[in-house]
Amino acid sequence: MAASLDEVAARAGVSASTVSRALRDVPGVALRTRERVKAAAAEVGYVSNVSGSRLATGKTGTIAIVVPTAARWFFGQAIAGAGAVIRGAGLDVLLYELGDAAGRQRLFAEHGLRGRADAVLVLSLNLSGSETRLLQQLGVPVAVLGVGPASFSSVVVNDQLAAESALRHLINLGHEVIGLIGIDNGSDVTSGSVPPIARVAGYRAAVSSAGMSLDPDLEQLDENSAAGGAAAMTRLISGPVMPTAVFASSDEMAFGALHVLRSAGIRVPADMSIVGFDNHDFAAVVDLTTVDQNVLAQGQAAARLVLAALANPGAAPTTASVPTRLVIRRSTAPPQPLRRRLEATDTTQN
Amino acid sequence: MAASLDEVAARAGVSASTVSRALRDVPGVALRTRERVKAAAAEVGYVSNVSGSRLATGKTGTIAIVVPTAARWFFGQAIAGAGAVIRGAGLDVLLYELGDAAGRQRLFAEHGLRGRADAVLVLSLNLSGSETRLLQQLGVPVAVLGVGPASFSSVVVNDQLAAESALRHLINLGHEVIGLIGIDNGSDVTSGSVPPIARVAGYRAAVSSAGMSLDPDLEQLDENSAAGGAAAMTRLISGPVMPTAVFASSDEMAFGALHVLRSAGIRVPADMSIVGFDNHDFAAVVDLTTVDQNVLAQGQAAARLVLAALANPGAAPTTASVPTRLVIRRSTAPPQPLRRRLEATDTTQN
DNA sequence: CTGAAAGCGCTTACAG
DNA sequence: CTGAAAGCGCTTACAG
Numbered sequence: 205m206a207a208s209l210d211e212v213a214a215r216a217g218v219s220a221s222t223v224s225r226a227l228r229d230v231p232g233v234a235l236r237t238r239e240r241v242k243a244a245a246a247e248v249g250y251v252s253n254v255s256g257s258r259l260a261t262g263k264t265g266t267i268a269i270v271v272p273t274a275a276r277w278f279f280g281q282a283i284a285g286a287g288a289v290i291r292g293a294g295l296d297v298l299l300y301e302l303g304d305a306a307g308r309q310r311l312f313a314e315h316g317l318r319g320r321a322d323a324v325l326v327l328s329l330n331l332s333g334s335e336t337r338l339l340q341q342l343g344v345p346v347a348v349l350g351v352g353p354a355s356f357s358s359v360v361v362n363d364q365l366a367a368e369s370a371l372r373h374l375i376n377l378g379h380e381v382i383g384l385i386g387i388d389n390g391s392d393v394t395s396g397s398v399p400p401i402a403r404v405a406g407y408r409a410a411v412s413s414a415g416m417s418l419d420p421d422l423e424q425l426d427e428n429s430a431a432g433g434a435a436a437m438t439r440l441i442s443g444p445v446m447p448t449a450v451f452a453s454s455d456e457m458a459f460g461a462l463h464v465l466r467s468a469g470i471r472v473p474a475d476m477s478i479v480g481f482d483n484h485d486f487a488a489v490v491d492l493t494t495v496d497q498n499v500l501a502q503g504q505a506a507a508r509l510v511l512a513a514l515a516n517p518g519a520a521p522t523t524a525s526v527p528t529r530l531v532i533r534r535s536t537a538p539p540q541p542l543r544r545r546l547e548a549t550d551t552t553q554n
Numbered sequence: 555m556a557a558s559l560d561e562v563a564a565r566a567g568v569s570a571s572t573v574s575r576a577l578r579d580v581p582g583v584a585l586r587t588r589e590r591v592k593a594a595a596a597e598v599g600y601v602s603n604v605s606g607s608r609l610a611t612g613k614t615g616t617i618a619i620v621v622p623t624a625a626r627w628f629f630g631q632a633i634a635g636a637g638a639v640i641r642g643a644g645l646d647v648l649l650y651e652l653g654d655a656a657g658r659q660r661l662f663a664e665h666g667l668r669g670r671a672d673a674v675l676v677l678s679l680n681l682s683g684s685e686t687r688l689l690q691q692l693g694v695p696v697a698v699l700g701v702g703p704a705s706f707s708s709v710v711v712n713d714q715l716a717a718e719s720a721l722r723h724l725i726n727l728g729h730e731v732i733g734l735i736g737i738d739n740g741s742d743v744t745s746g747s748v749p750p751i752a753r754v755a756g757y758r759a760a761v762s763s764a765g766m767s768l769d770p771d772l773e774q775l776d777e778n779s780a781a782g783g784a785a786a787m788t789r790l791i792s793g794p795v796m797p798t799a800v801f802a803s804s805d806e807m808a809f810g811a812l813h814v815l816r817s818a819g820i821r822v823p824a825d826m827s828i829v830g831f832d833n834h835d836f837a838a839v840v841d842l843t844t845v846d847q848n849v850l851a852q853g854q855a856a857a858r859l860v861l862a863a864l865a866n867p868g869a870a871p872t873t874a875s876v877p878t879r880l881v882i883r884r885s886t887a888p889p890q891p892l893r894r895r896l897e898a899t900d901t902t903q904n
Numbered sequence: 905c906t907g908a909a910a911g912c913g914c915t916t917a918c919a920g
Numbered sequence: 921c922t923g924a925a926a927g928c929g930c931t932t933a934c935a936g
Contacts, residue, residue: 219908221907237905254669257929258609259606274634275631284624291653297649299647463841489784604913606914
């Protein structure tokens with residue numbers, strides 16, 4: 205059904221070699237010849253057979269994106285960002301979702317990627333030593349989104365500093381008892397490796413340097429989801445010491461936390477301030493003060509890194525850093541004087 | 555660097571043909587020979603070169619998923635569902651995000667898909683006649699998620715019936731003035747084709763058959779996002795007639811609407827009931843009554859359809875229907891008696 | 905600037 | 921059950 209190179213050659217009255225060269229715009233073909241060939245190709249609706257050219261060139265024209273799942277906000281954004289850059293460069297994207305531990309094992313152990321892509325982009329996965337080795341054995345450029353092995357280019361965000369700035373905002377507002385809702389990745393492959401530790405470190409650093417003491421009861425970890433955030437906030441507001449402000453390590457967790465506060469009659473920000481992390485699409489809708497990390501831009505940057513490595517195979521791996529910024533909305537305010545807080549609490553208990 | 559078929563053949567002391575047959579588990583190879591070949595392949599770490607086999611067989615071992623963007627909840631779910639089924643069948647997924655109108659044009663007009671995949675899965679796109687024709691000319695099975703041309707298999711949801719059931723719930727609760735927040739896709743390619751019209755039709759059918767009259771002021775369309783939902787709800791509560799309940803055509807719109815109600819001091823469900831559509835991950839968190847449409851399952855079903863078409867090329871296109879169900883949460887309740895409503899409104903205005 | 909030929913790494917009738 | 925040979929549709933030195 206599809207026309208072949210030879211048909212175009214016959215129609216244009218040249219050899220297949222010339223057709224090949226003319227159509228790919230490689231230099232060394234007379235302008236008139238090139239035009240004649242292109243016209244002939246258009247007439248028969250010729251489309252180059254990718255399998256043929258891949259075999260001949262050894263290039264697949266494809267970049268693999270490896271991701272825990274496409275079904276979560278963060279990864280959807282990252283895929284979209286990286287995908288746009290990749291397609292902009294004329295390459296295809298092959299999407300590998302790990303799904304679960306078995307899927308992860310399968311992809312890495314069984315050479316699932318071998319020969320299928322010219323480069324691979326790993327999004328937010330804590331790569332094990334053996335996984336890193338398997339990726340290296342692929343013999344193609346690899347870039348990662350998030351902290352990765354030194355042998356790969358990477359795109360990072362300074363999570364600790366970003367968390368510190370969020371905390372400082374709370375501290376400058378006058379808060380003296382600040383809780384943390386942190387991410388506990390557990391063994392869930394789909395949760396990726398949103399650097400939870402760096403954000404906790406930022407919380408602790410800011411709290412300590414403000415002269416406040418760290419209290420384990422004020423640090424509640426849970427799974428990175430609205431439900432996890434709700435559970436963590438429930439523990440905070442029923443714990444031994446009630447914070448006047450909370451830093452949540454992700455917006456999704458903050459959303460769940462906000463809901464618990466609302467159900468409990470605890471007003472935001474009057475009775476409790478809350479800051480998230482992400483600047484998720486819904487953060488603006490619920491007026492959540494949050495740390496913006498432009499995930500789309502991170503995906504784009506990662507794709508550019510891998511494209512650069514493809515263009516310049518010898519180059520050393522580089523690390524690109526995407527800036528974050530605090531977005532102030534209406535979920536943060538100075539703490540209320542104690543009396544008003546108690547009154548508000550009484551009202552709630554009616 | 556990678557070992558070739560011939561190396562394995564030499565090592566196992568057989569011909570390349572036999573290696574090829576043995577490794578792919580095609581019948582007609584002596585058991586002992588097969589084992590010897592597999593052992594030799596394992597020893598040299600042989601991995602079949604996909605370009606070579608693709609050219610020889612004409613099969614790519616790949617299914618293309620065409621989607622407006624991976625950066626929206628609905629499509630992330632659908633990609634994950636379809637992807638799991640496709641990978642389960644041992645095939646790769648090639649992801650084509652349209653991005654914008656230009657990207658859409660490029661993919662369809664420039665034979666972007668030709669020869670790259672054994673089948674294509676189109677997720678929620680209103681295909682034009684020429685796009686349909688171009689897909690047919692690909693000569694591979696095509697399946698769509700959502701309403702599509704009769705020549706392709708499709709997975710649908712009965713949007714009208716689902717909307718009607720949501721409305722009936724509101725009507726049975728005693729609501730007599732019910733607003734609609736509908737989806738206005740406009741010209742945004744990334745919004746896909748969530749069948750907005752069918753949901754509006756369901757709203758109208760239920761309202762009419764309950765003996766209530768349709769009022770254009772009660773139908774507010776906007777873009778399918780939290781911001782759009784917020785804008786539409788703002789118009790509803792500042793319009794000539796104040797509804798006691800609202801049906802939102804998507805959960806994202808409902809989230810925005812809920813936020814506006816909260817800001818306005820209109821209590822849900824005491825002063826206003828609201829039903830969404832999707833059963834988005836966050837719906838449970840905000841206690842939103844909604845129509846569950848299992849998008850993951852829709853993606854899986856679409857992938858199964860395309861796999862079936864691949865296995866049985868002659869078969870006629872089929873349509874699979876994924877059931878929806880109303881999930882009752884705490885955003886719906888009977889309307890308050892008029893007096894209490896007025897009191898509540900007064901309080902708000904203080 | 906152009907063409908004939910070899911080759912990319914497999915698979916598959918065909919023959920034995 | 922096994923092997924030699926042709927072929928899948930391109931690209932690319934090489935020669936002219």
